Amino acid sequence: MQAKKDEILKAHAYRRAIKEFEPEQKITNEDFEFILEVGRHSPSSFGWEPWKFVVVQNKDLREKLSGPSWGAQKQLASASHFVVLLARKGDEMRAGSEYLKYKSQQIDKLPAEVEEMKVGFFKNFMENEFDLTDDRKIFDWACKQVYLPFANMMTAAAQIGIDSCPIEGFDRAKVEELLAAEGVVDTKRLGVAAMVAFGYRKEDSPFPQSRFPMEEVVDWVN
Template sequence: MKEKKEEILKAHAYRRAIKVFEEDQKISDDDFEFILEVGRRSPSSFGWEPWKFIVVQNKELREKLSEPSWGAQKQLASASHFVILLARKGDEMRVGSEYLKYKSQEVDKLPADIEEMKLKFFGNFMDNEFDLTDDRKIFDWACKQVYLPFANMMTAAAQIGIDSCPIEGFDRTKVEEILVDEGIVDMNKLGVAAMVAFGYRKEDSPFPQSRFPMEEIVEWVK
């Protein structure tokens, strides 16, 4: 157990937001499937999994995405694998939507009475407890869910010696226009939440990892 804890903490200490990757060093199919599988198995509120992952390996598409993605230009050019994480929009996440029906009935295979109870609880959660009462609020909430697999994939990658970089530096509207023009995503159902690049670092960061000390971020109430 002690060795496992040390291994996990070592992976977190190792991870950096890498700007430039070794272009000739590629992640194996098996390793990247592992990273995606960790993302797929991540938790989400109510278990709705309101996400989709687009793995962009096409060079021409990466070049198109580079212009509106000011925070990803070096990564788009050099990363072994580049992922756009999408979150589901308002109509997809409202009670009665085809997506929630599909998830409940076909994926989770819930009995009808359990599905009805779950949707009732979720509807109350949306309307009365979390104020998910308009499209933007629902999309922002879905984006929060996306950050669970987002983080898990980067941690899993670090544990097997693969580098990554989380990215929010992009013009969402322009990126979404490119994805629509390419026929990749229906933006009536999904929107871009974040991006993440994977590969092997070209060089170590000259700056040590810094974090607030534990006593500044944790307060115990006993």
């Protein structure tokens, strides 16, 4: 057990936000499928899984994305795999939507009375507890859910020696416009939450990883 703990902490300590990857060193299909599978198994509020992952391997599309993605210039050019993480928009996530019906009935296979109860709880949560009352608030909430598989995929990658870089440095409207024009994303239903690049670092960072000490991060209430 201690060996496993040490292995996990070592992976986290080694992980960096890599700005440039070794372009000739590619992740195997088996390893990348593992990373995606970890993302797929991630938890979400109410179990709605309000996400989709687009793996962009097309070089022409990557080059086009580099225009509105100022924070991903070197990563788009050098990463072995580049993922755009999408979150579902307002109409998709409102109680009674076709997406939530599909998830409840076809994926979760809930009995009708359980589905009705769950959707009722969710509607109350949205309208009365979390103030998810307009399209932007709902989308932002869905983006928060996307960060669960987002983080899990990077952690899983680090544990098998694969580097990554989380990216928020982009013009969301322009990226969505581009992806819609390319026929990649239906932007009426999905919006861009974040991006993440995977590969193998070109060189080690000259700066050691720094974090707040535990006593500044954690408060205990006993």
